[in-house]
Amino acid sequence: MRSLEWNSENKSLRAIDQRLIPAQLAYVDLGDVAAVAEAIRTMVVRGAPAIGVAAGYGVALAAWETKLSDINAYKEKVFQAISDLRQSRPTAINLTFALDRMGKVLEDEKLSTDQLRIRLEEEAIKIDQENTADCFAISQYGAELIQDGDTIIHHCNTGGLATVEWGTALGAIHMAYQQGKRIHVLVDETRPRLQGARITAWELQQFGIPFDIITDNSAGYFLSKGKVDKVFFGADRVARNGDVANKVGTYMLALAAFHNKVPVYSIFPISSVDFQLPDGEAIPIEERDPLEVLDIQQHGEPVVPHGSTALNPAFDVTPHELITGWVTEKGMINPPFEQNISKITSLSRS
Ligand code: MRU
Numbered sequence: 009m010r011s012l013e014w015n016s017e018n019k020s021l022r023a024i025d026q027r028l029i030p031a032q033l034a035y036v037d038l039g040d041v042a043a044v045a046e047a048i049r050t051m052v053v054r055g056a057p058a059i060g061v062a063a064g065y066g067v068a069l070a071a072w073e074t075k076l077s078d079i080n081a082y083k084e085k086v087f088q089a090i091s092d093l094r095q096s097r098p099t100a101i102n103l104t105f106a107l108d109r110m111g112k113v114l115e116d117e118k119l120s121t122d123q124l125r126i127r128l129e130e131e132a133i134k135i136d137q138e139n140t141a142d143c144f145a146i147s148q149y150g151a152e153l154i155q156d157g158d159t160i161i162h163h164c165n166t167g168g169l170a171t172v173e174w175g176t177a178l179g180a181i182h183m184a185y186q187q188g189k190r191i192h193v194l195v196d197e198t199r200p201r202l203q204g205a206r207i208t209a210w211e212l213q214q215f216g217i218p219f220d221i222i223t224d225n226s227a228g229y230f231l232s233k234g235k236v237d238k239v240f241f242g243a244d245r246v247a248r249n250g251d252v253a254n255k256v257g258t259y260m261l262a263l264a265a266f267h268n269k270v271p272v273y274s275i276f277p278i279s280s281v282d283f284q285l286p287d288g289e290a291i292p293i294e295e296r297d298p299l300e301v302l303d304i305q306q307h308g309e310p311v312v313p314h315g316s317t318a319l320n321p322a323f324d325v326t327p328h329e330l331i332t333g334w335v336t337e338k339g340m341i342n343p344p345f346e347q348n349i350s351k352i353t354s355l356s357r358s
Contacts, residue, residue: 011058011169014065014133019072021065025052026169030210038062041070041089048096048103051201055170056244056280057139060102063093064132067110071128082121086114086128098292099253099323101245105279106135136172142277142337143174150180150240150275150335151187158237159192161227161265164255165203166242166275167211177240177275178211180335185217193219194230198255200300200320224257228264239265243276250328250345251288256321262330271332278336281349288325296320 013022021038027050028034036052038044044066047053053062070089076082090107097103113131114124154160160181164170167178175182185191193212198204205221212219222230230236239261245253252258252274265272285291301318304311312318334341338352 009168010173011055012053012061012065012136012172014068014136016129016133019069019129021062021069023047023053023062024169026054026207027052029169029207038066038069040073041066041093044069045093045096048093054203055165056100056102056242057143057171057176057277058169059097059100060106060279061132061136061139061172063096063103064106064110064135066093067107067114068129068132071125077121079121082124083114086124087111090114097294099244099294100280101282102277102279104282109135139171139277139279140173142279143171143176143179145337146176146275146277146335147174147179147183149337149339150177150273151183151189153238153273153335153340154180154184154189154191155237156189157191158189159194159235161194161196161222161230161236161239161261162208163196163204163224163239163241163258163261164198165207165211166240167208169207169211170203170242175211176242176277176335177273178208180240180275181212181217182215185215191217193217194227194236195219195221196224196227196257196261197221198257199224200304203255224261227261231264231268231270234268236265236268236270239270239272241274243274243280244323245285245291246274246276246281246334247285247288247291247328248281248283248346248349249287250331250334250343251291252326252328252331253288253291253293253323254326256324259324259326259330262326266330272326272330273333273335274326274331275335278338278349278353283353288327291323291325293324294322296322 011024074085167175196204243252298318
């Protein structure tokens with residue numbers, strides 16, 4: 009099952025509506041670039057790698073739907089689509105990574121409008137395929153960390169729905185389980201959008217992996233009782249020094265794990281690293297609608313006093329000192345992160 013499916017014949021994108029999991033497994037057709045940007049903004053499509061892949065296809069849609077024959081007018085229109093997609097969600101760097109790649113193709117001065125349409129679609133498919141291959145490799149490396157009998161706390165959702173096909177942190181758990189390792193997952197519910205309780209629990213159930221859902225604020229309790237072997241989560245944007253922006257609550261979880269000497273792994277593709285940023289200070293943190301916090305039952309009986317206000321940062325930054333290691337498609341990367349990642353990226357450039 010893939011969370012995003014490109015149809016080359018009709019030039020359309022189909023997505024699983026992640027807002028409806030677990031009540032329904034429903035698909036929506038995203039017929040134009042505006043629909044893709046809206047799907048990212050409203051979290052029909054969510055999870056950093058899936059957002060990047062969807063944005064690539066969004067540009068491919070814009071390339072096909074723009075009928076202008078004048079090359080400059082054509083490019084201007086498609087660049088406008090890239091810029092609209094850039095505004096859809098601010099934190100996941102995978103969005104920028106995919107849009108920059110699409111923008112580079114569009115800059116090619118040798119290509120006609122007809123050639124650009126084909127090349128842009130090809131590039132979007134390539135981003136999708138590379139992402140799938142990277143997540144598979146990440147899952148293999150991540151599975152090596154898992155011992156038979158481990159209990160793992162997992163935050164947010166990092167499974168196939170968040171990454172298109174193989175997950176990252178959840179992919180590693182899935183892979184280790186397929187290898188015959190016994191695993192128990194403590195699933196952080198992940199307030200306020202409940203990506204853990206709704207989506208991670210649903211994915212684990214599909215795989216038959218044993219789990220219990222825990223409230224985010226009980227993670228410290230389980231860690232302090234010696235009931236947890238490892239903490240796993242993904243990343244939305246990683247700074248060069250190893251600071252990781254991920255779903256809000258990750259920082260508190262990592263702090264509690266560090267205090268209890270439980271290893272903490274952030275598991276992500278190298279496309280999640282923002283090499284421009286020396287540390288996590290400047291990572292843009294998305295502020296979402298306070299209603300996500302206030303309307304806990306989603307249109308049910310109000311549980312908060314009428315007129316209450318709320319603050320709703322969607323992500324937080326975990327300082328690199330709290331992180332034991334990264335797991336990427338190039339393998340495990342240990343601290344000092346900046347030094348070790350630059351060895352790997354310079355190797356792959358040479
Ligand atoms: O707001 P979301 O649901 O898009 O946030 C998702 C996360 O924080 C994930 O942990 C991260 O994107 C990694 S997904 C492999």
